[in-house]
Amino acid sequence: MIEVQNLVKDYGPIRALGGVSFTVQRGEVVGFLGPNGAGKTTCMKIVTGFIAATSGSVTVDGKDVVEDGVEVRRRIGYLPENAPVYPDMTVRDYLEFVAGVRGVAKSEVGKRIHESALRVGILNVLGQEIGTLSKGYRQRTGLAQAMIHDPEILILDEPTSGLDPNQIVEIRELIKDLGRDRTVILSTHNLPEVTATCNRIVLIHRGRLVANGTPASISAAHGGGNTFLVEVDRRDGARPVADILTRLPGVTAVLPVERPGATGEPFRLEASGDVDLRPALFDLSVRSGWALLELRRERLDLESIFQRLTLS
Numbered sequence: 001m002i003e004v005q006n007l008v009k010d011y012g013p014i015r016a017l018g019g020v021s022f023t024v025q026r027g028e029v030v031g032f033l034g035p036n037g038a039g040k041t042t043c044m045k046i047v048t049g050f051i052a053a054t055s056g057s058v059t060v061d062g063k064d065v066v067e068d069g070v071e072v073r074r075r076i077g078y079l080p081e082n083a084p085v086y087p088d089m090t091v092r093d094y095l096e097f098v099a100g101v102r103g104v105a106k107s108e109v110g111k112r113i114h115e116s117a118l119r120v121g122i123l124n125v126l127g128q129e130i131g132t133l134s135k136g137y138r139q140r141t142g143l144a145q146a147m148i149h150d151p152e153i154l155i156l157d158e159p160t161s162g163l164d165p166n167q168i169v170e171i172r173e174l175i176k177d178l179g180r181d182r183t184v185i186l187s188t189h190n191l192p193e194v195t196a197t198c199n200r201i202v203l204i205h206r207g208r209l210v211a212n213g214t215p216a217s218i219s220a221a222h223g224g225g226n227t228f229l230v231e232v233d234r235r236d237g238a239r240p241v242a243d244i245l246t247r248l249p250g251v252t253a254v255l256p257v258e259r260p261g262a263t264g265e266p267f268r269l270e271a272s273g274d275v276d277l278r279p280a281l282f283d284l285s286v287r288s289g290w291a292l293l294e295l296r297r298e299r300l301d302l303e304s305i306f307q308r309l310t311l312s
Helices: 040-047 069-074 091-101 106-120 135-147 165-178 191-197 215-222 241-246 278-288 302-310
Strands: 002-011 014-024 029-033 055-060 076-079 153-157 183-188 200-205 208-213 226-233 251-256 265-271 291-298
Touching: 002 040, 014 040, 014 055, 029 040, 029 191, 040 153, 040 183, 069 076, 076 135, 091 106, 091 135, 106 135, 106 165, 135 153, 135 165, 165 183, 165 191, 183 191, 191 302, 200 215, 200 302, 208 215, 208 302, 215 302, 226 278, 241 251, 241 265, 241 278, 278 291
Parallel strands: 014 208, 029 183, 029 200, 076 153, 153 183
Antiparallel strands: 002 014, 002 055, 200 208, 226 265, 226 291, 251 265
16 A cells, blocks of 8 residues: 655755665555654655655555655544644544544534544544643644545554654554554554554664564564573683583574673573574583573564664
8 A cells, every 4th residue: 555665865965865665455454663763754744645755665456655645644643753733723623624634524524523523532632722632632623634535555654753652542442443443554662552552563764764564573573583591610721611601502602701700600692593502401400510500592582682682
């Protein structure tokens, strides 16, 4: 449904995006993830037609976001990080104004306001001035304006920014509900946000795509491979433990681990393929007379993978 090809954006000498490509299929809820300054907002503004790319292309259902900009924008509802609301207007007046800008037929405006307000849970504040609303209700009002023209696609930029924990949970549940009948792109630097609401992750760092897939596939691809942590306490001064471990069949690397307070010698072992080193390590410890203090297979969680991919 959405196809982004080799997107580049320069701000003078600064390259904000360096050739980003990805696709979003109809009905997907995709998390567009990256640290602050990664280029997420720039990319979303290009996809929605708010700014132009330096090079590259974006198409929505085969329509180019530049050449067919009006048609593309009809299909997209956009909630920027700071919801574009007018504090002196009532919620109803604001949604009516946005509906007019979006070209909703006058005969349909009342229905669209009611349906959008019902969907995001703001029917009870339609007559209230936006400036008197809590941050959570202002975000809901921003979501309602993004939905007022009944778009096929919702693009949400940091939708829970500044909300308290209870409001965050409410907005996450709302996003999951919206994703049942719409394509949703959720742009955020918040990993728990993505894992709680999205079924696929597109991760960018310094303007470049570094991972793309389901949480499970990203964990498999970037989870550190087939890795084991072993700590032994040897009773003699024979050959170095690392040399012995290196000779085990299937071991591809032996890395000493810095662990303050460790009573033995900790190592991280990387193995080829799906080889399970634990039985061999146990047998080796017995034969060598080592006290086996720790032996476990390591699996990096998504937070560790995110740090590994974005701290370089």
